[in-house]
Amino acid sequence: MKEFIQEWKELFSKKWLADDLFAGIIVACVAIPLSLAIALASNVPPEAGIISAIVAGIVCALFGSSKLAVSGPAAAMAVLIATAVQKFGLSSLYIIGIGCGILQLATGIFRLGFLIRLIPMPVIAGFTAGIGAIILISQFPRILGLPPIADSHLTDVILYINHSANQIKWPAFWLAALTITITFALPRLLPRFPASLVAIITAALIPWLFNIPIETIGNIPKPFESLILPSFSIDAATIELLADILLVYMLASLETLLSSSAIDKMTRTKPYHPDRELIGQGLGNIASALFGGIPVTSVIARSALNVQAGAKTRRAAIFHAMFLLIAVYFLASQISLIPIAALAGILISVALRMCHPREFLEFWHTSHSEAFIYLVTFIVIISADLLAGVQIGIAAALIIALLRLAYVKTTVHQESDRPTALCIDGPLTFLSVTRLDSMIAELTPVDLEHGVIFDLSRVPLADTSGATHLIQIIEQLEAKSIRIALQGVKLSCRKILLSIKSHTDIARLIATDEAELLEILHLDKHLILNRLSYGVETFKKHHRHAYKFLFKKLAREQNPHTFFITCSDSRINPNLITSTAPGELFVLRNVGNIIPTCHTSSTYGESAAIEFALGLLNVKEIVICAHSGCGAIKELITGTIFNPENQLRFPGIANWLKTLYAIRDEFPAQVTPEQAAKLNALFQMEQLKTYPLVQEKLNAKAVRIRIWYYDIGKAELEEWDEQENMFIVIGSEEFRALERRMQSGSQYQSPVIPD
Template sequence: MSADGSWRTLLPSARDYAPLRASWRSDLVAGLTVGVVALPLALAFGVSSGAGAASGLVTAVVAGVVAAVFGGSHVQVSGPTGAMVVVLAPIIAQHGTAALGIVCLLAGVFVVLAGVLRLGRTVGLIPWPVIEGFTLGIAVVILLQQVPAALGVPAAGHDTNTAVAAWQVLHELDRSRAAWSLGVVAVVAAVMVLAPRVHRALPGSIVAIALVTAVATVVDLPLATIGALPSGLPAPSLPALDLGMVTQLVVPALTVAALAAIESLLSARVAASHSDTGPYDGDRELVGQGLATLAAGVFGGMPATGAIARTAVNVRSGARTRVAAITHAVLLLLVVVAAGSVVSRIPLAALAGVLIVTAVRMVSVATARTVVGSTRAAAVLFALTAVITVSVDLIYAVGIGLAVAAVLSLRTMARAAGVHREELPGPAEPGDEHIALFRIEGSLFFAAAERVLDRVATIQDADVVILRLSQVQVLDATGAQTLHELVAGLERRGVTVLVKGIRHQHLPLARHVGVVEALRDESHLFDDLTPAVRRARDLVHEARGVSPASSAPVSALSGAGAGRDVDDAPPVD
C-alpha cells in the first residue's frame, strides 16, 4: 500500500455513510435511545471525577460527535466513562480542575500518535483474565467513589485513594443528612431495577432521576444538587500551558491515554462482534478517540473513551451508521440548551445511585466464576488485577497483570518443553545399548533450555547420541546456544552426536551459533530417523568391534537442508 493510501485509511470517507439511505430511521431511534441512557451517566461521571456535571455533558456532546466522525467503528458511542473517572479523580484532586485541559491535550496527542503508529491491534495482547480483573476493580472503585454523595458528605478534602476516602467519610457523616441521601440512592436503585420489568424500553435511570428530583424540589429536601449549568457549549479555548504543570502531568496524561486506547479498542471490538456493520479499524479508532479528547479539552470537557455500555445499547437499538452516535450527542446538546435549569436541580445522591447500579451491573458473576474456575493462573491474574486496580492504580494493574501473565505463560511453555529417552526403532541389534536416542519437543527457549541440557548432557555409557528435533516448535537464541553447548560437550567426551529433523526455519540460527559446526561431520544432519539409526549403529560397530546385523547403506542428509516437521517413526515416551 502506498503512503497516501495508508494515511487515507485513517480519515473519514463517504463509505462510512453508505448504508444511511436504508438505515436512517433506525439510526435516529438508536441515537435518541442512547442519548436518554447517556444523560444521567454523563452528569454522574462528570461529578464523580471532580470536573463537574457540565464537563461530563460537554464531553458527551463534543467527544461524541468527533469520535463518531473520525473513529474506526460505525456504531461506537464515546464520552465520559467510569474507567476514566477512576483515573481522573486522583489527578484532579491533586492538581485541580485547571490541569484537566492540559491532560486532555497531552493524552489526545498520545492517542492520535498511537493510531498513526498503527498500534490499534495491541489490545489483543491483553489476556482475558486481566480484562475481567480490571473491569471488576473499576466497578469497585466507582462504587467507592459514590460513598460521599450517597451519605451526603462533601467529597473534597479526603485521601485520593477511593477506599481510604470512603473509610474517612464514614467517620464524618451527619446521620440525619445521610438518611435522606441514602433514601434517594435506594429509590433510584429500586426504580432502575424495576423499570425494565414494567417495560423493556423504559429508561430506568431517567425515570428515577426525574422522580427524586421532583420530590426533592417540592418538599425542599436537604440535599446537595448539581448546581447551575451553562446554557450552551462553552467557547473553545486552549488551556494555559505552564511548563512546570505540563511536566508534572506527562505521566498522568500517559496513563489517561493508555486507558483511553485500551477501553476504546475493547469497546469497538465488542461492538464489532455483536453487530453486522462490518469490522472496526483499530488504528483509525485511536486517531478518532485522540481527536475527541483534544476537542473535549478545548471546550472544557474531560478525556473521552468508547463506552461499552452505551455502545451496546446503540447496537441493540438498531444502529447501523455513525449517525446514531451523532444523534445521541445532538440530543444531549439540546438538553444543555433547553433544560439546563431543570438538570441543575438533580440531587447528587441521585447520580450516586445511578452509578452504584451501573457499577454493580458491570460485574458479571457468571463471568467471574468462569475465569476463576478455568485455571489457577487465570484466577491469580483476575484477583491480582482487581486488587491492584482498587488499591493502587488501573494502569499499574494492567501492567502488572501483563507482566505476571507473561511469566505464567513462559512457565507453562517451559513445562511443555520436554526431552524423552526412546528405544531405537525396529528389532534390537548388538551394540544398541551404546546408542542414546532423545526426542526434544515443545519450545526450546531461554526458560526451558537449561533443563534439556541437564537431561542429555549427563548421559553415560553412550558412544552415539541421536537428537530428534522435528518436534521443536520454537527455538530462540538461548535454545540454539544450549544445543551448541550440548553437542560440543558430548563431542569433547568422545560421544558422536547425530541431529535428526531440525526444522528448515531453525537451521540458519543453528548454523549461526555453531550447532552444525560442533558436529563431528556435517553429514551427521539427517532428515529421517532410519538412516540416522543406521549411521549410529555403524559408528558403534566400528568403535566396539561388534559385527553388524546388516550391511544396509547409510543415507545421510543430502545437503545441509531442512528437517521434516513430522518424525518418520512414532515417539516412545
Template sequence: MTIPPPDTRVRPPRPATRISIPSAARGGAWRLSRLLGRLPGRLLPRRSDWAAARRSHRRDAVAGVTVAIVALPLALAFGVSSGLGAQAGLITAVIAGAIAAVFGGSSLQVSGPTGAMTVVLIPILAKFGPGGVLMVGAMAGAVLIVMAVGRVGRYVRYLPSPVIEGFTAGIAVVIALQQVPAMLGVSGAHGERVWAVAADAVGRFVAHPDPVPVLVAAGVAAIMLLGARRRPGVPFSLIAVAAATALAQLAALDLPVIGALPSGLPAPSTSFLDPDAVGALLPSALAVAALAALESLLSATVADAMSIGERHDPDRELFGQGLANLVVPAFGGMPATAAIARTAVNVRAGAGSKLAALTHAAVLAAIVLAGAPLVAHIPLAALGGVLLATTVRMVEAGSLLAIARSTRGDALVLALTFVVTVALDLVTAVAVGLAVAAMLALRAVARSARLQRVPLAAGDHSAEEQRLLAEHIVAYRLDGPLFFAAAHHFLLELSEVADVRVVILRMSRVTTVDATGAHVLGDAIGKLQRRGITVLLSGIAARHERVLAALGVAEQLRRDGHVFADTPSAISYARTHLLTGEHPAAPPGESTTPSSDMKPV
C-alpha cells in the same frame, strides 16, 4: 479521502455575522486541519461510512435519541465523579461523542465520559488540578493518534480475559466507593485512596446520620435495576433521576445539587497548555491513552459481536478517539473513551450507522442549550444512585466464576488484577495482571518442551550387532520450544545422558529457537563431546538453522559432517561407522572429515 489544507479548501460564502473565536483557538484549528491533511488516507473518513445511514436514517435517529436519554444522567454523574463538574461530563459527551462518531472506526460505537476514566482522573486532578487534567487529555489524544498511525490497534486483542474481567470488576468497586460520600450526603471526606475516602465518609455519616440521601440513592438504584429486568428498553435512569429531582423540590429536601450550568458550550481555549509540565504529566497521559485504547477497542469488539456483518477498524477507532481527546480539552471536557453500556444500548435500539452516535451528541447539545436550568436541580445523591446501579450491571458474575473455576493461573491473574485495581490504581493493576499472565504462559509453554529418547529403527544386522548398536547409539527427539524459559531444563536432561558413543539429536519437532536456547544447545553439545560422545544433529529447520549459524552453534559439527537433513541419514552414518570404522559419505554439501572421537566398535 484526504482533507486538503485550509488555504486550498473550497469554502461556501460566509454570512456577514461571524462568531468571534480567540486567535489561539483559530491557530489551533488551522494546525489541526494541516495535521489531518498529512495523515494516511486509511485513517480518515470515507464516503462509504455513511452509505448505511441513507438506508436506516430513521432507525438511527430513534436509536440516537434513545442513547442520549440514557447517556444524560451518566454524563452528569461521571462529570461530577471526576471532580471537573457536571458541565465537563456534558461537554465531553457532546464534543467527543460527535468527533469519535465521525472519525472512529466503528459504525455503532458511542463515546463520552466513562466510569473507568474517572477512576484514573481523580488522582491526576488531586495532584495537578483541572488544568493538569485537560493537559493530560490532550497529550493522551496525541498518543492515541500516534498509536493509530503505528497500527497498534491490532495488538489489544491479545490482552488476556482474566485481566479484562479483573480490572472491570475492580473498576466497578472503585466507582461504587467513589459514590459513598454523595450517597451518604457527606462533604469534606478525604483520604489518599478511594477506599480511604469512602471509609472517612462512613465515619462522618455515623457521627451525624441523615437517612434522606441514602434513601434517594437507594431508590434511584432500585428503580434502574428492577426496571431494567422488566422493561430493558425503557430509560429508567432518566425516569429515576427526574423523580428524585421532583421529590427533592416538592418536599424541600436539603440535598446537595449539581448547581447552575452555563446555557451553551464554552468558547475554545488553549490556555491550559503548559509545555513545561509535559515531563511530569507524561506518565499520566500514557495511562489515560492506554485506558482509552483498551476500553474503546473492547467496546467496538462487543458491538461487532452484537451485530450482523459489522467489523470495526481498530486503527481508525484509535484515531477517532485520539482526535476527540485532542479537541475536547479546549472546551473544558474530560478525557473520553467509547462506552460499552451506551454502545450496547445503541445496538439494541436498532442503530445501523454512525448517524445514531452523531444524533446522540446533537440531542445532548440541545439539552445543554435548552435544559441547563432543569439539570442544575438534580441531587448529587441521585447521580450516586445512577452510578451505583451502573456498577452492579458492569460486573458479570457468571464470567467471573467461569474464569475462577477454569485454571489456578487464570484465577490468580483475575484476583490480583481486581485487588490491585481497588487497592492501588488501574494502570498498576493491568501491568501486574499482564506480568503474571505472561509468566504463567511462559511456564506453560516451557513445560510443553520435551526431550524424549526414541528407539532406533531395526536394520538387517545380526542380533549381536543390534545389541552393540543399542548400547552405543541413542537418539533423542526435541519437542516444542527451545527458548530461554525451557533451555535450563533441557540442558539438565541432556547432560545426564548415559555413557554411549553417539547421541543423535532430532530437531525436526522444535517449534522455536531463541538466542538462549541456541547457547544452551551449544553448551550441551560441548559437554557431551568432552565426555567423548559424538553428537549428530538431524532435521534442523531453515529458520532455526539461521539462528544457530548466527551464534556459531554446532559449527564444528557442520565441518565434521555431523549435521543431517533427516534422522535416517544420521542413524545410517552412525551405524556404518561404528560397525566398520569407516566414515561414509555425508549428504551433499556436508563434510565427511572424521571426528577424533569416532572409533569403530
C-alpha cells in the same frame, strides 16, 4: 479524505432517517444520567460531562471508522480524571485531553493501532475491575448524604463514615438504594426501557412530590456560552502530568478498540479500521478539551444500545448529541432537581458491573496464571494507585510469559537393546540450559550404550545459547564414543545449529527420515519396529490431547468432503500436503492411482470405494493425484514388467498395469515420466466417468473432479486447467483464476492431452 466525503453523503440521505432518529433519542436518554454521574465521579462540574458527550458524539461519529459506535465520557476514565483533578486542578484536564488526542492522532496516522492491543487482557480486566472498586468505595459517602473525601481507600472511607455517623442523611441512602434497584431490575422486567433514565426520574420525583430535603446537582450552566481556554505553562507540574496523559491515552484507546470490535461482531458489517478509529477519537478528545469537556472514548454500553435501537448510520450518534444539547437548554431546570445520591447510585450500578467476579472466574477456569495477573493488577490498583497497578500487572504478565518460554519438557524413551530417544518439547533457548543438563545427568551408561536420538520435532525455535549448549552435550557424548543422531529438526533450528562452530559435524548427525537415522547410528533395519512404537508413544503423549474433541466427533461418524485418489507411494501423505485433519479426506490408494473401467460384475475394491464415497458419504469433490517419480509409471514406460520373467515373478503388478495399455500407446516417442504421470491422471478421470454414480453426480453438479500432480522434490502441487490445456501450480495467480471459473460452475470436459 475521499472515504470521509463518501460516508458523509449518507448523513443527508432520507434512507434510514427514522431509524437513526429513534436510536439517537434512546441513546440520549441513557447518556444524560450517565454523563452527569461520570462527571460527579470525576470531580468535575456536571456540565463537563454533558459537553464531552455532545462534542464526542459529533466529532467521533464524523471522523471515526465504526459507524454505529457512540463516544462520550466513560466510567473507567472517571478515577483517572478525578486523580488528575485532585493533584493538578481542573485546568489539567485541558492538557490531558489535548495530549491524549495528539497521541491518538499520531497512533492512527502512523498506523500503530495494533500496538495498543499488545497489553494483556488480564491487565485490562484487572485495571477495569480496580477502577470499578475505587468508584464503588468513593461513592459510599455520597449515597449516605455525606460530602466525598479525597482518599478513596476502603479503610479511610469506613473510618470517615464511622466518624460522621451522626450526619448521615437516610433519605439519600434510600434514594440511592431505589436507583440501584431500578437500574438492575428494570432491564429484566422491561428491557426496552432505559433503566438509568427511569431510575433518575423516579429518584428526582420522590423528593419533589414529598418535599424531602435532599442535595441535588443544582443549576447547570448552559454549555458553550462562555468558552474560555485555560492558560497553562510548561513547568514541573506539567511534566508530572505526562504519566496521567499516557494512562488516559492507553485506557481510552483500548476501550475504543475493544468497543469497536464488539460492535463489529454485533452488526456483522464492514470491519472497522483501528487506525482510523483512533484518529476519530483523537480529534474528539482534542475538541472535548477545547470546549471544556473531559477525555472521552467509544463506550460499549451506549454503542450496543445504539445498535439494538435500530441505528443504521453514523447519524444516530450525531442525533444523540443534538438531543443532549436540546435537553440541556430546554430541560435545565428539571435536570437541576436530580439528587446527588441518585447519581451516586447510578455510579455504583456501573461499578458493580465493572468489578463483577465473573470475569475473574473465567480467567481462573481458562488459565490460573492469567487469573493471577488479573488479581495482582486489581490488588495493586485498589491498595496503591492506578499507574503502579498497570506497571506491576504488565510486569507480572511479562514474567509469566518468560517462564512459559523457559519451560521445556523432556521425555526419555527407552527400550532394551535400542537407542535412547530424548524428546525435547519447547523452545531451545538459554532458559532451557539447566533442564537439558538435568536430563542428561539422569541417564546411566546403560541408557547410552546403544546410542542417543535427540528428537527435536517439538522444538519450535532455538537461540544461539540453547543450540550451543546442545552441541556441547553432543560433543561430550561423542567423546565417550556414544553414537548421536538428531531427528525432526525444523529449518530455523537447523540454520542455528549449523551456524555454530563445533568439533562435530552437526550436519552429518541430522536425519531427515528413518533410513538416514539407522545409517547414522549404524543400526540394522529391525529398528523400524521400534520407530513405530516410539511414534505411537509420542502420539499418545503429545498429540492425542490436541485432537481430543475431534476424535470424539469422529467416533460418532465420518463426514469427509473430498474423495482423494492417489498412489500407494510412501512419499505421499494426503493429509500433510493438503493441511487437512483426520476425517476430512476419504482416501483410495493403489499402485499408480489406477481406476479400473466400471463393470457390474467388478470385484475391485476401487468400485466399492467410489460407491461408498459418492453414494453413502456424499463427498463434494474428487481429487485424482499423480506424482513425480512414480514406480508404476516407470515400469509402464520401460515395459520391463511385461517380459515373461517378470510376469511370472510379479503377476499382480503385471496384470494390474495392463489396465494402462490404452494410454501407453498414446505416449509421445520421448515421453518423460512427468508427462506420463500427468497423462495417466487425466486418463483415470475418463475411467472414473464410466461409473454411473459418478455421471449422475456430475450431471446434478453435486460433485466436481480435480486432477492434481504432486512434485515430491519441490513439495508443490499442480492442478489441471482444461481451458488452458495445462497444469497450473496451486496458489499461483493462474490457479486463482481457475478457482474463480470452477466456482462459477464450470466443469471439466474431456481433456486434450498435451504432447
